[in-house]
Amino acid sequence: MPDAVDGPSSFGTPLTPGAITAVLLGSGELGKEVVIELQRLGVQTLAVDRYPDAPAMQVAHRSAVIDMRDPEALRQLLITERPAVVIPEIEAIATQVLAELEQSADWPLRIVPTARATVLTMNREGIRRLAAEELGLSTSPYRFVESLDQFTEAADALGWPVVIKPVMSSSGKGQSVVKDRAGIEAAWQYAQTGGRAAADAGHAVRCIVEGFVDFEVEITQLTVRHAGGTTFLDPVFHRQVDGDYAESWQEPSGISSLPEAVQVEARDVARTITDALGGWGVFGVELFIAGDRVIFSEVSPRPHDTGLVTLVSQDLSEFAAHARAVLGLPVDTVTRFPGAAASLPIKAHGTGVATFDGIGEALATDPSVQVRLFGKPSVDGERRVGVVLARGADTAQARAVVANAAARISTRLT
Numbered sequence: 001m002p003d004a005v006d007g008p009s010s011f012g013t014p015l016t017p018g019a020i021t022a023v024l025l026g027s028g029e030l031g032k033e034v035v036i037e038l039q040r041l042g043v044q045t046l047a048v049d050r051y052p053d054a055p056a057m058q059v060a061h062r063s064a065v066i067d068m069r070d071p072e073a074l075r076q077l078l079i080t081e082r083p084a085v086v087i088p089e090i091e092a093i094a095t096q097v098l099a100e101l102e103q104s105a106d107w108p109l110r111i112v113p114t115a116r117a118t119v120l121t122m123n124r125e126g127i128r129r130l131a132a133e134e135l136g137l138s139t140s141p142y143r144f145v146e147s148l149d150q151f152t153e154a155a156d157a158l159g160w161p162v163v164i165k166p167v168m169s170s171s172g173k174g175q176s177v178v179k180d181r182a183g184i185e186a187a188w189q190y191a192q193t194g195g196r197a198a199a200d201a202g203h204a205v206r207c208i209v210e211g212f213v214d215f216e217v218e219i220t221q222l223t224v225r226h227a228g229g230t231t232f233l234d235p236v237f238h239r240q241v242d243g244d245y246a247e248s249w250q251e252p253s254g255i256s257s258l259p260e261a262v263q264v265e266a267r268d269v270a271r272t273i274t275d276a277l278g279g280w281g282v283f284g285v286e287l288f289i290a291g292d293r294v295i296f297s298e299v300s301p302r303p304h305d306t307g308l309v310t311l312v313s314q315d316l317s318e319f320a321a322h323a324r325a326v327l328g329l330p331v332d333t334v335t336r337f338p339g340a341a342a343s344l345p346i347k348a349h350g351t352g353v354a355t356f357d358g359i360g361e362a363l364a365t366d367p368s369v370q371v372r373l374f375g376k377p378s379v380d381g382e383r384r385v386g387v388v389l390a391r392g393a394d395t396a397q398a399r400a401v402v403a404n405a406a407a408r409i410s411t412r413l414t
Helices: 029-040 071-081 095-104 115-121 124-134 148-158 181-194 260-277 305-313 318-326 359-364 395-406
Strands: 021-025 044-049 062-065 085-088 142-145 162-166 176-178 207-211 217-226 229-232 236-241 244-250 281-290 293-300 340-352 354-357 370-373 379-392 410-413
Touching: 021 029, 021 071, 029 044, 029 305, 029 318, 071 095, 085 095, 095 115, 115 124, 115 260, 124 142, 124 207, 124 260, 124 293, 142 148, 148 162, 148 181, 148 207, 162 181, 176 181, 217 260, 217 305, 217 318, 229 260, 236 305, 244 305, 244 395, 260 281, 260 293, 281 305, 281 318, 305 318, 305 340, 305 370, 305 379, 340 354, 340 395, 340 410, 354 379, 359 370, 359 395, 379 395
Parallel strands: 021 044, 021 085, 044 062
Antiparallel strands: 142 207, 162 176, 162 207, 217 229, 217 236, 217 281, 236 244, 244 340, 281 293, 340 379, 354 410, 370 379
């Protein structure tokens, strides 16, 4: 059972003294959907990020721009706002402030899922050591490194190819698959600049080097810890390119390509890691499936990008489930829509502000197609700026429908 933490006994009205206030730390596209669901439950929302006009800021009641890695700035904001709920949506946060306030705040405060879980999952080292060394879950072989020489030594010891990732990054930033020694230096430099925390003078970015796992399938086991217990959503299958989500889908409810024993083990692994983390909310547990083996990869204590597909696959999306759970409400039953569902991100490449063409044509390709544009204020490099969603009678049809629709959309940067 999830931890015994009281939820609110009554729900007020936004922008009045009786409102329940939720602060989002990180205001990207996933946070935007969470804000929308919180507002449907009458919650007053404050969206925070390091840059103005982030997607969640565009729908929240209020917004604030601060450096969330600055302990004093973060502490002052939370003490001033006195929220009932703080929902971290990114890794680059001064998590020690959350831990302090969870214990010392003189008002009822919940850190989602808990301050400890936020600390552990903000970088790959904390969660990997918990999973492999404390809980005994099956993982890829790994080493942590802080120099190019250590990286080379680790890769030789683990065997080629290897994967290197900054311990604090998301969406594949800073991540590389390295096939041999010839690629080590470039991969190391990318890891030093691509993560959430760039290298300081004289201090390298700490990285994890993993032995390559020969898997057949990657899944995200979305797990909801809530007042009524733990609920598992149907597995989200996904394909990644350069460590970033490139496509995801859910098979028809009750019909799975995974053996029953593998499905059971996936849920067992997800329950083990989420019970160890504690608290309420949605967790995205990433797993490799290799034959009949379930190998733990990572866990995010928040809705997962691959779970965008749930916007079209079921009556309660992962975002709606998260909003309910963090408020202390039950999430006992989630109903799937008939058939399979799939998602494809829309990405922009270059520098500028995005303009989209072909939205009408995409929507006209099939009645099930939906398009969500995130409203990111600018692009510099490669950025996910929207998603296309669709359903089909089976997995192959859903993936074909969403691919056909996505092909009609083009993005211009000006």
